[in-house]
Every structure is written in C-alpha cells, then in structure tokens.
Amino acid sequence: MKSRGRFLWVLIFAGLVFYLALTFWLAFIGLTYPYQLDYGEGIVLWFARQIAHGQPIYKPLDSFPYASANYPPLAMILSAALFPIFGDGYTGGRWLNFASALVVAALIFRIVRAETRDLRAAALAAIFFLGAPYIYHWIPLFRVDLIGLAFTFVGIYFVWRWERQSSVTSHQLPVRRNFLLSIAYFLLFTFAFLLSLFTKQTLIAAPLAAFLAIFSRDKRAAILFALALVALGGAIYFALGAATNGAFTFGLITSNATVFLADQLFALLKNFALTFGVLILLAVWEFLTRVRVKKFGVVEAYAITSFLGLILAGRVGAWENYFFEAIAIVCMLAGRAVVSLQSLVASQLTKDDGLGTKKNRLFAIRNSQFTISNFQLLTSNFQIILPVLLLFQLLLFWHDPRIAAQLVAEDFPANKQLDALLAQTQNPIISEDMGALATSGKQVAYYTFQYSSLARAGAWDQHWELDGLRRNIFPLVILERGTREDVEHYRRFTREFLSALDRYYAQTQTIGKFEIYSPAPPLHLQAANFGDEIAMVGWRTEPETLNSATLQLSIVWQAQRVMTRRYTAFVHLENARGEKIAQADHEPRGGVYPTTRWGAGEMVREVYTLIMPSDLPRGKYFLKVGWYDSESGERLSVAGSVDDAVTISEFER
DSSP: OHHHHHHHHHHHHHHHHHHHHHHHHHHHHHHHOOSOSSHHHHHHHHHHHHHHTTOOSOOOTTOSSBOOOOSOSHHHHHHHHHHHHHOSSSHHHHHHHHHHHHHHHHHHHHHHHHHHOOHHHHHHHHHHHHHSHHHHHHTTSOOSHHHHHHHHHHHHHHHHHHHHHHTOOTTTSOHHHHHHHHHHHHHHHHHHHHHHHTTOTTOOHHHHHHHHHHHHHOHHHHHHHHHHHHHHHHHHHHHHHHHTTTHHHHHHTGGGOOOBOHHHHHHHHHHHHHHSHHHHHHHHHHHHHHHHTTOOOHHHHHHHHHHHGGGGGGBTTOOGGGGHHHHHHHHHHHHHHHHHHHHHHHHHHHOOOSSOSHHHHHHHHHHOSSOSHHHHHHHHHHHHHHHHHHHHHHHHTOOOHHHHHHHHHHHHHHHHHHHHHHHTSOSOOEESOHHHHHHTTOOOOBOHHHHHHHHHTTSOOOHHHHHHHHTTOOSOEEEETTTTTOHHHHOSSOHHHHHHHHHHEEEEEEETTEEEEEEOOOSEEEEEEETTTEEEEEEEEESSSSOSSEEEEEEEEEESSOOSSOEEEEEEEEETTSOEEEEEEEOGGGGTSOGGGOOTTOEEEEEEEEEOOTTOOSSEEEEEEEEEETTTOOBOOOTTOSSSOEEEEEEEO
16 A cells, blocks of 8 residues: 555656646746747836836826836836846846746745655645646746745745744743844845735735734734835835826726626636646645644735635736735645645554554454444555545646647747838837837837726727727737637727727738738728618728639628627629629628627628639629628618619629
8 A cells, every 4th residue: 555655656746747847848938939928928028128228117098108017117127127138028027937936936845844844745835836737827928927926925934934933932042033033024024025016016915914914923013014014115106106197006006997807707716726626625624724723824814815815816807827826825735734634644543542552452443343444444545545636636737738839839930020020110000919019129109908998997088099090090000810809808909999990901911820900991982781780881892803813802891789690791793684603601700700799880891702703704793792691591671772782883894
C-alpha cells in the first residue's frame, strides 16, 4: 500500500512539473513576442510609453485623445522604468508580470512550509498555483493583475509574520526587539497594501482581511492600520486628483462603472469550480478545521474576503484575472490540508481507544464483533485516496498548449503585415487591437472598450467617433474577427459605432484575424422598405457593367425594428423576359449575424457576388433585390411591386 502511495505521489509531482513547464514555456513565448497577446496589453503599454515621455495618462472625458488610464499608475511606472533595459515594447512589463507570479508562488511556499514543516506540501501548493490554467493564460502578458497580486501577497506575508511575532513571549525574545519587529512588520504590510491598491484599485480583499485578522488580536493596532492606510492612500489619491484636475477619479472610477452581468458571473464561477474543484474542497475542509479549533488568522480572513470579492467578476470586462486571489489562497489552504489530513489519519491509527496497547487492540480486533479493522482499512486507503484526488485535480487542470502555439504562429505574420500597413497610414486610426497602434508608433486616439462602456452608461454621446466615420476622417478602422457579429459579447464598440461603420466604410481586406475597413460610402442612395422589417439605404456595384466574370453588389441594409424572424436576402439578375441569369441568396454574414440579432435602426453592410455565365448574350438585364423568411420562403412585401422585389439597376450588354 505504501509503495503504491509513493508511486501516486511521483505521478502527482510529474504532472505538476509538466504544468509548470507549460507555464514557463508560455511565459518565455511572451517575453520574446513583440506584439499584443491580449486585448488589455496594448493600452497598458501605451500608457507606460506616455509616462516615459512625460505625457499625462489621466484625461478628462472630452479631452483628445480619448483614452484615459483606468488603472492606478504604479505598474505602468515600473514598466516605464524598465524601458532603458528592455526597450519600450512589452518585454519589460511581461518580465515584471512573470516575476510577480514567482513572488506569489514563493510566498505561498514560505507560509505553507513554515506552518506545516512539510516540504512536499509547500511545493505542492506553490506549483499548483503556478501550474493553474488561469495563471498559465495570464503569465505571458503585460497586465497589472499579477503585479498587484504580488504586492498583495507581500502584505499578507508580513501580516502573517506579525501574527507569529505577536505570539512570541518575552521569555523567547526581548521586549524591545519584539516591539521593534512588530513595528517593522506593521510598516511593511501597510506599505505593501498601499502599493497593491495603486497597482489595481479592486485589490481590497487583502487589506480588509488584514484588518479583520489584526482586529481579532489587537483592536488598537487594527484601527491604527486602517487609519494609516486610508490616510496615506487618500492623500495620494487626492494629490493625483488635484494634479490631473479630476481626471484621475474619472479614469479609476467613472470610466470603470461598467454593467454587471449575472450570467457572466455564474459562468465564471462555474468554470472556477470545475477547474479547481478538488483544491477548493481541500481548502474548505482546512478552513473549517482551523475555525473549529479557533485558529483564525490573516490566511483564514483572506479566504473569506477573496471569495466575497469574486462578486466583481460579474463586471463587464472581467475574466479569469478576478480569480487570482481566490486561486492563491485555495492553493495555500489545500497545501496545509494535505498535511492536516495525513496528521489526522496518523493520530486516529495510534489513538488509544480503550483497548489498551496496540497488541491488545489487534487481539481485540480478532475477537470482537465491533472491530476496528474496517477503520484501519479506511485510514490505510486514505493514503491512496488523497493522491488519487490530487491526480483528478491535475486532470481538471488540463489545457492544450497547441492552442497557444497555433495562435501565436498565426498571429505573428498577421501582426507583421498589419504593422507595415499602419506605418504608411496617417493618424487618427481606430483599432480594436490598440497594441498594434502602440507598437507601430501610432497614436491611440480612442480607447474602444472604455468609451463604448461610457456610451452604454449614457456618459458619452459618441459624437466624435460617429461624426468621424460620417466624414471619413479615419483612414482605417481595424476590428478583430468576430467583433462585428457579436457586438454584445465583446462590447468594445457600440451598435451605433458599428452601424455607422457599415454605413460609411467597407471591409477592404483581411489580414489574419484583423478585418480592415476603409472609407466606402454607398455610391447610390436608394430607399426601399421590405415589409415593416428591413429598409435599404444604398448600394454600389463593382464593376458597373456586366463585362466581368463576376458582379459584386454591396448593400447597406437597416433594421426598422428588432426582428424575431430570420430573413434571407436575395439578389437576382434577370433578363427582359424575367428569367434568372444569376443569383445570390444568403442570410447576413452567411448566417453568423442573422436578422434576429440586429438592433432597431442598426445598419448592416452585406456583399453579394453573382457569377456571370460565360455565354451571357447581349440585351437588357435587371438587378433585383428582396428578402424572404428563411423558414417559410415567404417574401417580405414591397409596396408597388408585383414580385416583392426592388429593381436597383439596369444593365445593357
């Protein structure tokens, strides 16, 4: 049984080393990759560059360029400080992010090792953290979250040290030294929490946990800590607010007032539970055990506050990064639980049950109908059960590294080609991938997610961008694949913006995942209504004659209202006898963006390609368009038309 248990533990650590290797591999890819890997990276790099050049990063709502930092400045200041070493790209920030993850893992290891005196449990906790899929996804990025978490854990560590120091008696340590150490730890954790809050303003779970833990031991010290943190943090906050004429408050608070989505929160919580199920169960057991024996410290308090903080994952824009604190504390508690459970089993096996010595107990086992053999079997099997559970947790962690490798391989040439295109294009350019602008030296004139969120909240009128689209002042607008068809999922643009984009621009090329739009208003404005559902705004054909093998028709449609039925557009080329020569029938975007997903008043540009017969005879031809119900085939009515179609052009061949 013991040899089998050892083998399972070897498998566990082999699996952990595998996941750790994947994390380090992806981190290395990030350190050597010159382009944006995640939507949020580009804007952080842009602000770091602004700091390096002495430019403000906090701007009022109506100040051009329309991009204000929505995080505190510390991570961007640190990254800017690394530019002389690593250059002004992503490398410095990604090194900072990678080092921060290692700091958190090291502190998890240190705390678990000190509390359990078990090297295996400490390594288990630390590597489970680094090997977790969420950390794997985030470790190659230049984002503020892991940097803030590192400062947070430094604070938690020094509160933990303060707790241990305060339990030392005067016989063990001189009073003066004990007092000085307590003061030092107090200053260190206060400063660390201050740094974490000025890295990411939502990292309040740890300071709150520290206050609760300190309050349970020393009410005066807890109040002093709270006053110090509020006073210092408040002073810096108001100083930055005054220096930026209120733009600091706008960036951190107003522009972050996004919509709360319960469905998103539940989906993220479900994924968290499924990914970390075994570790969560172990952590809960350890937490309840500690509370039951009244061992309540900063780690236990942090477990409570970090899980309560998961409510913030319901905010639009939140993702796995909102679970980092909970993941770290779960790994720490699970590491302790491994030792606690093993100690419990060992104590039960050697516990005096009233039968005398072990020899007498074994004799009694053979002669009593109420034997303890079953209990011994159960506790022996526990040496197998625990490793099996941890192996199951490793299965829950599974993530395919080929996905990341493929994305990087596909995106690199696309980014390189886009970089060349941007180099020869004048500002202002609107790009969903703001990192492409930052790395090519272009101005980030419009922080897409920030101002789209403000518009949805009614705080921004969108006049600048909508008028700019109407007047074609942007030589390029760049979207990523899928954004146009899933407006409410990505929420980086409003329907009004994308509607105006389709009205005045056309997608002229595709570079990898990037969809490039250039000014292309319809040449022919022609109003027509199809039932009370859809209207036609205008159209253009390329070429203007039938002398080519294909005829491409671009039409701008507009939803008259929100539709509950899916409709298919038809484009028919007919001769003078009404015979169809060529046709193109399809739902918008090939069914990816059906009419049931259009908003009221939304304009959608659609392209139809007609294949011309090679033996097309001379004569007169008519280009007709219309709509029909995708299910029933019934056409939407057109006033004054016998066939419920609109003739938009006549050709003479």
